[in-house]
Amino acid sequence: MxxxxxxxxxxxxxxxxxxxxxxxxxxxxxxxxxxxxxxxxxxxxxxxxxxxxxxxxxxxxxxxxxxxxxxxxxxxxLGLDIVHPMIIVGAGNLGQALANYVEFEKRGFKLAGIFDVNPVLEGIAVRGIEIQMISDLPFFMKENNIEIAILTLPKNKARDMAEILIENGIKAIWNFAHIDLDTPDDVIVENVHLSESLMTLSYNLSQYRQEHIDDEK
Amino acid sequence: MxxxxxxxxxxxxxxxxxxxxxxxxxxxxxxxxxxxxxxxxxxxxxxxxxxxxxxxxxxxxxxxxxxxxxxxxxxxxLGLDIVHPMIIVGAGNLGQALANYVEFEKRGFKLAGIFDVNPVLEGIAVRGIEIQMISDLPFFMKENNIEIAILTLPKNKARDMAEILIENGIKAIWNFAHIDLDTPDDVIVENVHLSESLMTLSYNLSQYRQEHIDDEK
Structure with missing residues (x-):
């Protein structure tokens, strides 16, 4: 309340x-x-x-x-007093980097599993957690009460994966894919659009440069 | 204009x-x-x-x-019509993940070099670019007209590194360290505070849950 x-x-x-x-x-x-x-x-x-x-x-x-x-x-x-079991979906460079970031665990964000669509990655361990295939996802999510999915698949795969996650009862998606997800109202989405952040930096850089040139005139 | x-x-x-x-x-x-x-x-x-x-x-x-x-x-x-030579400072998991992200190059953000403070990493190649030590940074920045630094060092090292970057004429810092940087007005800073984004997600999750419990009463 x-x-x-x-x-x-x-x-x-x-x-x-x-x-x-x-x-x-x-x-x-x-x-x-x-x-x-x-x-x-x-x-x-x-x-x-x-x-x-x-x-x-x-x-x-x-x-x-x-x-x-x-x-x-x-x-x-902020909800940091309770444990949030989470999975990473997309075990590429960014997914693995996030898996290795232990600070999240300290705040109650407990990485329970890592999933990918690429069979080459199956069984490879990242911080002691073996990468699983999506076919194992429904059972795993239920068994481990997964609340949060970190979505780090490329954008052409992310939308379908979001649907699978939603079908299996995900509560929140931390979305790193460069798309806006279609989700029902009861699924929380928090986007990290890195490209857009870099573009904002680039805009500010251009703007500063332009003002500086104007000053010199 | x-x-x-x-x-x-x-x-x-x-x-x-x-x-x-x-x-x-x-x-x-x-x-x-x-x-x-x-x-x-x-x-x-x-x-x-x-x-x-x-x-x-x-x-x-x-x-x-x-x-x-x-x-x-x-x-x-957005300043995407010109090439922005950039470096990554911090060749850990996140730095390497960003180095491997080729989409940035398509927008004119050209990764010219990767630096770290850890001598163990010296010479290791990430996407064909060898990791260099900070002692090489001043010459490299000048020689390659580096505009943007992606700062992915841990927070206890990031502040000192930001100072070194500023001394060497960096124009913009894309800051992934969980600190607010002290920078002069002519240095653009764009922060990506991943922990804070995850906390916002967690807040929304708690909030939704609470409203849902209230509904059931």
Missing amino acids: EAKQISKAVIKRLPRYYRYLGELLEDNVERISSNDLSKKMRVTASQIRQDLNNFGGFGQQGYGYNVKYLYTEIGKI | EAKQISKAVIKRLPRYYRYLGELLEDNVERISSNDLSKKMRVTASQIRQDLNNFGGFGQQGYGYNVKYLYTEIGKI
Whole structure:
């Protein structure tokens, strides 16, 4: 219930708060004032106070925030207090890179299986997990209560695979394929479109260059 | 000059238009109406007309848009008509996965070199490019007019490396490290914070579950 009172704009900023609070915890910081957090995060102290007020009155004036408490509460809102069993579908370079990224496990994202459509990859182990074929997917998903699929297949295969995942009851797809997936309302999709991010960088680079040339005129 | 007339909101949508227009081109579609594009992209036709009006009067009523022309013009705005020499700094799993991703080359992002701080990796070839040590970076950047660095080092090494890149005149950093970089105004930074994307997915999953439980009550 608690989560519902929080606005979407605040939610979007939560992962960044979570990251900074995690770093403070690592540095054994117990309390931090909104002013100090503001300097670190480069947002205004009043923005921080407003955002964190959503988590109750734990930032008393003059006392600052209890770092561990806030970190834990934000973690709960983000659903990081429960284990999310997940699979990677697409064991190419990106899929294998994500499989090897252990930080996700620390946040409760537990990699249970890796799947691919290419028979050459069958049985090859990535971080101790053998790559399986899609024919094994329905049974595996049920048996392991898989919630999240990381979709790293090329775009020409990704759409069909998304349908298979949905048929087998996937709850959320973290989509790295360069397509927009058609999914029913009860399947969460979070896209990581790397090409589009690189294009945004390229746009900003062109724009800066153009302004710079204009300055010289 | 042309780019400056376009609002930021439109710019944010351009990579997606570019992707859809690219797919239409692959399918040999020469013209498309805003209504048909609207159905494909699931944005309103009036939004599309407004956005694409920035590129002149090439969407005459009844004739639709010239796909190739629009694709080319949007590509220019995004800076994809020129070659951007880039390097990867951090030859771990993610760095190697990005090195192997050939789609970037098609858009003019030319991978010229791969660097790491780990001497064990020196000389190992990824897609034919030998991994070099950071000591070679200043000369290499100058010699090859490197504009963009893809930063895929772990966060404890990324900040120092960003400084070295900036000292050597990098123009833009595509940052995959889970930190916010301190950079001067003339260095473009585009962040890909994968953990934060996964947390957003997790939040939406929790939220959906909670609403669903509420429904059942």
